[in-house]
Amino acid sequence: KAGVTQTPRYLIKTRGQQVTLSCSPISGHRSVSWYQQTPGQGLQFLFEYFSETQRNKGNFPGRFSGRQFSNSRSEMNVSTLELGDSALYLCASSLAGASEKLFFGSGTQLSVL
Amino acid sequence: DQQVKQNSPSLSVQEGRISILNCDYTNSMFDYFLWYKKYPAEGPTFLISISSIKDKNEDGRFTVFLNKSAKHLSLHIVPSQPGDSAVYFCAASGNRGSTLGRLYFGRGTQLTVWP
Numbered sequence: 331k332a333g334v335t336q337t338p339r340y341l342i343k344t345r346g347q348q349v350t351l352s353c354s355p356i357s358g359h360r361s362v363s364w365y366q367q368t369p370g371q372g373l374q375f376l377f378e379y380f381s382e383t384q385r386n387k388g389n390f391p392g393r394f395s396g397r398q399f400s401n402s403r404s405e406m407n408v409s410t411l412e413l414g415d416s417a418l419y420l421c422a423s424s425l426a427g428a429s430e431k432l433f434f435g436s437g438t439q440l441s442v443l
Numbered sequence: 444d445q446q447v448k449q450n451s452p453s454l455s456v457q458e459g460r461i462s463i464l465n466c467d468y469t470n471s472m473f474d475y476f477l478w479y480k481k482y483p484a485e486g487p488t489f490l491i492s493i494s495s496i497k498d499k500n501e502d503g504r505f506t507v508f509l510n511k512s513a514k515h516l517s518l519h520i521v522p523s524q525p526g527d528s529a530v531y532f533c534a535a536s537g538n539r540g541s542t543l544g545r546l547y548f549g550r551g552t553q554l555t556v557w558p
Contacts (some may be wrong), residue, residue, distance in 0.1 A: 334486070363545070370452075372550035373487070373532065386545050420486055429536035429544025431477065434486030 334435035336421050337433065342441045348409040351438045355402050355423030363406040364396060364429045367418040367437070376419075378428040379404055386428060408440075416442045446470045447535050449549035458558050462520040466533030466549055469514065472543045473535040477546070478507060478518045479529045490531075491518070529552070 335354040343349050355362050355396035364376040375388035396406040402423075408415055416437050422432035448467045456462045464478075474495040479487035493500040493507045493516070500507050506519045520527055533549040 336486075365548075370550060372449075373534075373548040375545055375547075379547060388545075422486075427544055429475070429546060431489055431492060432546060434479075434488070436484070436486045437486075 334421055334423050334433055336419075336435035336438050338438060339436065340439050340441075342443060343411050344443050345411055345413060347411050348407065349411060349420075349440060349442075351402045351406045351419055353406070353421030353423075353435060355404070355421075356433055359423035359425055360402055361424045361427045361430075362398055362402065363422045363423065363424075363432060364404070364406050365420040366390075367420060368416075373420065375428075376406070380427065397442070411442045413442050416440060445547040446473075446552070447533055447547045449531075449533055449552050451552050452550070453553040455555045455557065456523045458503035458525055458556055459522045462518075462523045462554055462556065464518040464520075464531050464533075464552050464554065466516045466518075467514060468516075468535050468547075469539065470535070470547075471514070472521050473547075475536045476507070476509060476516050477534045477536075478505075479532040479533060479534060480527075481551070487532055490556075498502065519553075522553075525558060528554055529557050532554070 361380045363378040365373040378386045382398045398404045418437045420437045422434045424430045473517045477492040478490040481487040530551040532551045534546045
């Protein structure tokens with residue numbers, strides 16, 4: 331069974347640009363969560379999608395948004411990039427929901443210059 | 444507000460010895476706890492979990508202990524191996540089954556196991 335796949339692995343953008351990250355969950359998993367990891371800050375919850383609906387959202391500004399498609403694949407978008415958005419963005423999927431055991435992808439490392 | 448805390452950013456242990464990683468939480472509604480291991484340039488991988496109805500769970504070299512009254516859990520690795528060198532994240536959740544449930548993560552502890 332294939333794991334969680336995130337693309338691209340690395341991205342370099344400049345301030346003010348926007349970016350879209352992609353995530354394909356494990357087959358059969360309907361819940362997709364997104365996390366931001368920065369050095370020393372652990373994993374900060376962005377949002378969770380289940381059956382194409384956002385069910386839960388963390389404390390991030392509206393520049394961070396996402397969506398989920400009917401095949402459970404998910405995208406995350408960050409608009410008007412800031413230097414502080416440089417981070418590893420992790421996608422995780424699960425069968426039942428965001429409070430259960432999550433299976434993570436390898437992440438997308440975003441650098442904002 | 445950090446609801447899951449890992450107060451030791453790093454831990455260094457000799458190969459063959461026991462590694463003990465600690466985690467504290469503040470929310471008494473948490474009833475499910477997990478440990479993840481993360482290597483550089485990879486996503487976290489699940490290690491072991493424990494439900495609040497238990498106080499201990501074992502899986503091979505890994506044992507998690509839960510002290511609900513102290514709101515504290517620990518991960519024991521015995522014996523430690525150089526391949527265990529990684530960042531370990533503690534996570535917790537409440538409201539399992541609720542649409543508002545989510546995992547709360549600590550900031551991680553870097554474990555280094557030296558020969």
